[in-house]
Amino acid sequence: MSTESPKPAVRRTRLTPEREAELYEAVLAILREVGYDALTMDAVAARTHSSKATLYRQWRGKPELVANALRHNKPGSLEGVDTGTVRGDLHAMVCQADAEQMEKDTALLRGLGHAVHTNPELHRALREVLVEPEMGWLDEMLRRAVRRGELAADNPAIPFVAHMMIGGFLARPLIEDRAPDAEFLTHYVDAVIIPALGV
Amino acid sequence: MSTESPKPAVRRTRLTPEREAELYEAVLAILREVGYDALTMDAVAARTHSSKATLYRQWRGKPELVANALRHNKPGSLEGVDTGTVRGDLHAMVCQADAEQMEKDTALLRGLGHAVHTNPELHRALREVLVEPEMGWLDEMLRRAVRRGELAADNPAIPFVAHMMIGGFLARPLIEDRAPDAEFLTHYVDAVIIPALGV
Incomplete structure (x- = not known):
């Protein structure tokens, strides 16, 4: 004692x-x-x-x-982003993405992949430090849009904005063998997320 | 010789x-x-x-x-699917997803992750056997929708249907620590892909 x-x-x-x-x-x-x-x-x-x-x-x-x-x-965070529109906020987020940096990150995450799933402490730390704060800022961003009247609170796409975004980041290497860059992601936001949210 | x-x-x-x-x-x-x-x-x-x-x-x-x-x-292929509507085709695809099977697949793909990026022959075989055929069936499905008049040929979300779909499959384990199942993916199709395509 x-x-x-x-x-x-x-x-x-x-x-x-x-x-x-x-x-x-x-x-x-x-x-x-x-x-x-x-x-x-x-x-x-x-x-x-x-x-x-x-x-x-x-x-x-x-x-x-x-x-x-x-x-x-990490590139592409919503931390500290508040432009006044959903489209502006999402563009501000993806404009941080740099293709060369993203290639390096992909290599990094690939190397981590195995450890994340065999080491519960690393898994927990990544959730606490990376996933949960980012989901919190995304929620905040969407809540602001609802308060402004830009988005209906019951818009069915709201719970899936993170899924769509992750698709933009992860699918390009799988489909085109290329890392996503700011230009690609901006186009993706305009072609996919904005129409899905109807804003 | x-x-x-x-x-x-x-x-x-x-x-x-x-x-x-x-x-x-x-x-x-x-x-x-x-x-x-x-x-x-x-x-x-x-x-x-x-x-x-x-x-x-x-x-x-x-x-x-x-x-x-x-x-x-592989669960969730468009091979042989032709229901007459985009929504029907996407639902038919995701209804093949079984949560228990998907957990096993995720473990499998995780184990492959490293080899895919260090072994060019495996990389090429996976592209030829898995990625390219699936992208071909998806293109076919979207082309049929355009021919039926269900979808405008210049709909900006068309090039990104695969990215949205991959987001649905890959993001749930990251965000919620759970494998996607048919119910989740059907809901995702209706809340995200159908509104983004405006069909």
């Missing part, structure tokens, strides 16, 4: 945004080189000249560090 | 459909057990009590055998 007082839950502390970005880039580079299973906190510490204590203090563990590095890298 | 006359290109010969199905099931079982890289024609021959000569005569090689086994297994 410890008599120490519990540590405060603050994990985001003193790293500058530049330093944080540097650490994330190093994590992604190691991930591409050796994959998730072979990535160690020791290797990240060595590559970034930081102490393992710092890494654990900031990110708790490897699944959280990797999930945050992926989030840092 | 050989003086032999070229062998006829016929590869589909004497196997009964039942025997072919049996072979495909065995290939998929081995794939699930050991993955693509470790699957050997010897193992398939041993498991199915057939000769390697038969396997090579029928399928040319491992990439083609695996691609055909996956095609045999």
